Amino acid sequence: MEKRNSKRSNVPLTTLKKGEVGTVVSISAGHGKGGGFEKRLMDMGLTPGTRVTVVKSAPFHGPVEVIVRGSRLALGRGMAKRIFVEI
Amino acid sequence: MKKKKLLIALAGNANVGKSVIFNHLTGLHQHIGNWPGKTVERAEGTLHFKGYTIDIVDLPGIYSLSTYSLEELVSRKYIAVERPDVVINVVDASVLERNLFFTLQLMELETPIVIALNQMDIAKSKGIQIDIRKLEKLLGVPVMPTIAVKGVGIAKLLEKVIETIEKKQSKTSQVTYGEEVETKIGKIVEKMKSVHFVYPQRYVAIKLLEGDEEIERETQRTNPEIVDAAKKLAGEIECIHGHCCSTVITSERYEAAGCIARAAQQLVSPIKPTRMEQLHNFTTHRVTGYLTLAGLMILIFYSIFTFGDYASGLLSDLLYGLAPFFASVFGTGVVGDLIWGGVMEGLIAGITIVLPYIIPFYIILYFLENSGYLSRIAFLMDNIMHKIGLHGKAFIPMMLGLGCNVPACLGCRIMETQRERLLAAFVTTLVPCAATTVIILGLVGDFLGIHWALALYLFNLAIILALGRLAFKVVPGEPTALIMEMHDYRWPHMKTILKQTWFRVAEFIKIAFPLIIVGSLVLKLASVSGWLETVASALSPVTDAWLGLPPIVGITLIFGVLRKELSLVMLAALLGTSDFALVLTPVQMIVFTLVAMLYIPCIATIAALVRDFGWKKSLFITVFEIAFAILIGGIAMRLLALFM
Numbered sequence: 200m201e202k203r204n205s206k207r208s209n210v211p212l213t214t215l216k217k218g219e220v221g222t223v224v225s226i227s228a229g230h231g232k233g234g235g236f237e238k239r240l241m242d243m244g245l246t247p248g249t250r251v252t253v254v255k256s257a258p259f260h261g262p263v264e265v266i267v268r269g270s271r272l273a274l275g276r277g278m279a280k281r282i283f284v285e286i
Numbered sequence: 287m288k289k290k291k292l293l294i295a296l297a298g299n300a301n302v303g304k305s306v307i308f309n310h311l312t313g314l315h316q317h318i319g320n321w322p323g324k325t326v327e328r329a330e331g332t333l334h335f336k337g338y339t340i341d342i343v344d345l346p347g348i349y350s351l352s353t354y355s356l357e358e359l360v361s362r363k364y365i366a367v368e369r370p371d372v373v374i375n376v377v378d379a380s381v382l383e384r385n386l387f388f389t390l391q392l393m394e395l396e397t398p399i400v401i402a403l404n405q406m407d408i409a410k411s412k413g414i415q416i417d418i419r420k421l422e423k424l425l426g427v428p429v430m431p432t433i434a435v436k437g438v439g440i441a442k443l444l445e446k447v448i449e450t451i452e453k454k455q456s457k458t459s460q461v462t463y464g465e466e467v468e469t470k471i472g473k474i475v476e477k478m479k480s481v482h483f484v485y486p487q488r489y490v491a492i493k494l495l496e497g498d499e500e501i502e503r504e505t506q507r508t509n510p511e512i513v514d515a516a517k518k519l520a521g522e523i524e525c526i527h528g529h530c531c532s533t534v535i536t537s538e539r540y541e542a543a544g545c546i547a548r549a550a551q552q553l554v555s556p557i558k559p560t561r562m563e564q565l566h567n568f569t570t571h572r573v574t575g576y577l578t579l580a581g582l583m584i585l586i587f588y589s590i591f592t593f594g595d596y597a598s599g600l601l602s603d604l605l606y607g608l609a610p611f612f613a614s615v616f617g618t619g620v621v622g623d624l625i626w627g628g629v630m631e632g633l634i635a636g637i638t639i640v641l642p643y644i645i646p647f648y649i650i651l652y653f654l655e656n657s658g659y660l661s662r663i664a665f666l667m668d669n670i671m672h673k674i675g676l677h678g679k680a681f682i683p684m685m686l687g688l689g690c691n692v693p694a695c696l697g698c699r700i701m702e703t704q705r706e707r708l709l710a711a712f713v714t715t716l717v718p719c720a721a722t723t724v725i726i727l728g729l730v731g732d733f734l735g736i737h738w739a740l741a742l743y744l745f746n747l748a749i750i751l752a753l754g755r756l757a758f759k760v761v762p763g764e765p766t767a768l769i770m771e772m773h774d775y776r777w778p779h780m781k782t783i784l785k786q787t788w789f790r791v792a793e794f795i796k797i798a799f800p801l802i803i804v805g806s807l808v809l810k811l812a813s814v815s816g817w818l819e820t821v822a823s824a825l826s827p828v829t830d831a832w833l834g835l836p837p838i839v840g841i842t843l844i845f846g847v848l849r850k851e852l853s854l855v856m857l858a859a860l861l862g863t864s865d866f867a868l869v870l871t872p873v874q875m876i877v878f879t880l881v882a883m884l885y886i887p888c889i890a891t892i893a894a895l896v897r898d899f900g901w902k903k904s905l906f907i908t909v910f911e912i913a914f915a916i917l918i919g920g921i922a923m924r925l926l927a928l929f930m
Contacts, residue, residue, distance in 0.1 A: 225529070235354055238532065239769050242350035244384050246537040247529060258572040261669035262678065262768050268544070270381040271566075271774075273665045275677055275767030 208285035213263060213276060215253040221284030223249045236278055244268040251284060292340045293368065294447060297361060297392060298376035299385055300347030301658070301773040303404045305329070306434040307376055308344040309782045311444065318789045321360050327699065336448055343370070349384070349771075351391040353500050355702050365395050366485045371451050374443070376402045379409035379416055379431070380774065382551055386543035389425065390461050396486040400447050401429040402439070408774055411562075413554040421550040426459035435779040460488070461542045466526055467535060470495060470519040477512050495520045496532040562775040569662050570772075579666055587688065590646050591720070597642035605634045624810055632806025635849065636799045639690075643720065644794055647689050648787040656778035661770055668768050674751055675758025676701075677768040680710040684750075687717030691887040692798055693790065694719075695894040705763040708899055712907055713754045715887055715895070718746055721851040722883050728854050730879045733867050738876065746883055749918075797897065798890035805848030805889055809856075812845075818860075832920040833877055834927075836861075836869070843881055850888045873926045877919045885915035 207214075208224065215221050223245055226237045244267045245251065254264040254271070263279040265272050274282075298304050308316075312331025321328045329344040345364060346357035353359050365373060375392055377385040392399055401421075409416065422429045430446050432439030462468065474491035483490050485501070493501040494516035506513050520531035527534045559567075568574050609626060616622035654660050660682055668678030679700050687694035691714060698710040718726065731739035758765070812818050821844065822829075822837045829840030838860045846853040857878075858864040866875065886892060886908045895904035 235764075236767060236769070238350075238352055238536075239354045241533060241536040241540075242352065242354065242387070243769060243771070244387070244540060246540050247533065248537065249540075255570070257570070257575075257665055257669060259669050262665055264570065264665065264772070268381070268383045268540075270384050271772045273661070273668070273678070273768055273770045273772055275668060275672070275769070277672075278767040278769065 209283050210285070211280045212251065212253065212265070212274075212282040212284050213256075213279045215284065215286065217253060217255050219286060220250055220252045221286040223247050223251060224283045224285055227281045227283065236281075240274075240278070240282065243272060244270065245282065251282075290338050292338050292372075292451060293343070293370045294340055295343045295345055295365060295368075295370040295373045296376060297345045297365070297373050297388075298347065299349055299378060299381075299388055299771075301771065302347070302376045302378040302385065303432075303434040304344060304347055304376045305786070306779045306782045307374070307402060307404070307432070307440065307443075308342065309779075309785055310434065310437060310440045311342055314785070316785075316789075318793070326356050326360050335444055338448065343368075349388060351388070351395070352496070353498060356704070359500060362395070363484075365392070365397050370397065372398045372400055372447050374402055374447060375399050375427075376404050376434075378773075379403045379406050380412050380414060382409075382414070382416065383540075383544050383547040386425075386547055387540055389427075390539055390543055393425075393427070393460055394486070394489045394492060396489070398450060399427045400443070400450050401425070401427055402434075402443050403429050403431045404434050405776075406431045406438075407433050407436075408776060411560055412774075415552045415554055417550050417552070421546070424546045424549060435777070461539055463535065463538045466523055467495070467538065470523060473519060474512065474516050477515060478509075481509055481512075491516070492535065495523070496535050497530075560774075565775050566662070566772070569659065570665055575662070575666050579663060583685070586650055590643060590650070590689065593646060594642040598638045601641060602634060602638045605637065620814055623814060624807065628807035628810035629803055631810075632803035632849075633799070635806065635851065636795070636802045639851070640791060640795065644690060644693070645787060645791055647686075648693070648790050649783060651686065652783040652786045653778055656783060658773050658775045661772045664768065664770060665772060674709075674713060674754030675765050676706060676710055676713070676754070677766065679768065679770065680706070680713070683710055683714045684717050687714045687719060688723075689720055691715055691717065691719045691891040692794060692894045695891060695898065696790075696793070699898070702766050703763070705761060706766060708903060709754070709757055709761060711895060711899065712757050713750055715891055715907060715911065716746070716750045716753060716884065718743070718883050719850070719887055721853070722887065724851060725853050725882050726879055729857075729866060729875050733875060734872055742876070742879060742883065745880075749884065753914075797893050801889045801893055802849065805845075809845050809848055809852075828916060832916065832923075833881065834920075834923045835874055835878060839870075839874075839878060843878075843885070846882055847886065847889055850882075853882055873923060873930050876926060877923045880922055881915045881919040883915075884911065884918060886911045 212221065225247060226240055226245065249267060252266040254266060256263045256276070260276050262273045262275050265274060296304050296308055308329060308331065311333050315333065316329060316331035318327060318329045320326065326346055331342045333340045333342060343364070345361040348355070348358045348361055351358055351362045373392060375389050377389060389399070389401065403416065403418065403421070406416075416431075418429050418431055428446050428450055430439055430443045432443055434440065463471070471488060471491045474494060475487050478487045478490065485493070490501055490505065494505065494513060497520065502513055523531045523534055529537070569578050608630070612626045612630060613622060616625050663681060663685075664678035666678070667681035671678050671680050682700060683694045683697040686697050694714045694717070695711045698707045698714060701707045701710050726739050726742055730742060812821070818841055822841050825840040825844070826837040829835045829843070830837050839857065841860060842853050842856045845856060857866070861869045863869060870878070892904055892908055895907060
């Protein structure tokens with residue numbers, strides 16, 4: 200599988216370009232209370248294996264707009280960096 | 287025959303039309319308060335239907351029944367403890383999968399459910415067709431299609447609810463998880479045989495596996511051995527799947543929701559982007575988005591102030607026409623003076639603020655919120671708000687603060703955690719409200735030029751950024767990031783907007799009016815009794831020595847807390863002229879304005895803070911801001927004196 204050049208695995212969601220689709224591999228929540236983010240993201244539908252379409256990012260490192268399970272979400276950039284996907 | 291009482295709760299994701307359905311059902315028979323001890327709003331109403339008296343509770347809009355936010359906890363407890371006869375689960379037909387994820391969790395609470403499949407029109411425009419019968423069969427729950435904004439399906443929904451209650455529907459079906467998870471659930475449930483929980487046993491078992499904090503704590507108290515066992519079993523699942531147990535369960539639940547959604551809905555060939563989608567792209571674009579936001583803000587504030595100024599003038603002329611009548615009843619002595627100049631003038635001030643400014647303000651705010659634009663603003667402003675440790679949503683109360691700090695502080699409830707609410711409220715109280723703007727423009731703007739006024743605004747912005755950042759560092763806790771749905775734009779339901787406005791205005795009146803009137807009375811009393819000079823001389827070390835202001839001016843700063851909008855009028859009265867250039871030096875004008883701009887806006891704002899954060903924190907914010915304003919004022923006086 201790794202032979203295909205276009206395939207990238209385990210990259211942060213923020214590296215995806217406009218219009219690209221990735222599959223969630225994992226969310227690294229960090230330590231302590233940060234675990235709340237992870238749960239929240241999953242509750243919003245970003246469970247491992249889910250396909251995510253990046254629509255655009257707000258300028259100046261603003262949030263990322265994604266489509267997940269038919270709904271449009273805005274994710275803060277700091278958090279989007281912790282969502283790892285493969286494309 | 288005695289009327290039968292029923293209890294119905296409305297539950298569902300945010301922005302699915304829950305409050306519109308609530309308004310259709312209850313009309314004006316509703317009451318908005320807080321959940322006991324929580325800053326979470328609770329809307330209740332009553333309805334009479336087919337001989338039943340039905341109490342309806344509108345639960346907060348949430349995406350899950352875990353404990354991520356106060357709202358989720360409150361909703362879950364309500365359903366488990368109060369056991370409503372039916373929970374109406376409002377589901378957005380255009381985002382079926384994510385909404386069903388919530389439905390499945392409701393079903394785990396083993397409560398009777400009727401689904402209102404709302405926004406059928408939006409689903410249709412997106413090319414989604416839903417087979418209602420099939421959905422009913424798959425979920426084992428009655429489903430009623432509705433278009434709440436047009437009132438379609440509401441009556442049938444209510445009939446379905448009554449029918450469900452009268453039929454005493456048997457248990458709803460439940461999600462079946464994967465084999466590993468199911469055996470673990472079975473093992474935990476077995477241990478609970480003789481134990482009584484508020485929540486259903488299976489639910490407790492699932493939540494223990496998910497590591498739910500509240501349920502762990504509750505169970506720990508009575509049966510610590512169950513918690514230990516659950517933790518061990520959760521560890522086993524983690525070993526098998528390579529993800530933590532909560533992730534596995536959430537994934538499987540979503541899988542189940544996805545299966546049902548895919549089976550029940552059909553995507554008609556993808557249609558061209560709708561006009562609402564084009565609008566979304568335009569309003570979130572990196573150039574046009576910000577231009578629209580700036581243009582809209584200017585337009586809104588300009589029109590509110592223009593309209594407000596005009597209407598407020600008309601109203602106050604009308605109300606001041608009552609003065610001779612009062613004089614004839616109460617005389618023109620001390621009593622008459624206190625009643626008219628104290629109580630009545632306070633009341634008039636309240637009325638001339640509420641009607642012309644606050645009402646249009648709320649109508650526009652709710653229009654923007656219900657149409658979906660506020661979430662776009664949060665999207666655009668997220669990055670900037672992060673500079674002070676808050677996320678994009680916090681921009682909304684700050685924007686409100688430019689009008690009036692009272693609704694702005696109450697508006698901080700849109701933040702997810704108590705910490706963020708407090709931080710947002712703190713920054714909001716630093717935003718110059720309309721009354722402060724009057725001082726800035728009326729004193730500095732008029733006498734020193736508009737560039738000075740602008741400089742003060744910029745300075746204020748810098749202070750907000752600096753103090754916001756400081757508070758963010760000092761207040762303990764984790765920052766939360768923006769995770770927000772941007773639902774499709776839609777034309778809002780006007781009646782709902784008007785009702786929301788009405789309840790907000792009523793809340794404002796309750797908080798602010800008594801304080802404005804008391805403040806006005808105290809002010810009048812002080813001037814009638816001649817205390818003003820005493821207070822002025824007592825304060826002179828601060829006003830005269832530190833700030834370099836005439837002692838009498840210090841009084842307006844004190845009393846500005848009571849009636850901020852009167853600061854300039856009071857200043858003119860005390861100085862004996864409204865040509866301030868004759869009595870105040872430019873430096874004095876700037877120092878005065880600076881202090882007025884930075885200290886706590888007014889007593890009504892303090893009351894709004896107390897309501898949501900308690901006395902201690904509110905008092906701290908108040909004292910801090912006053913001390914800070916005085917400190918900055920004194921420093922500014924010394925710096926400005928060097929070159930002015």
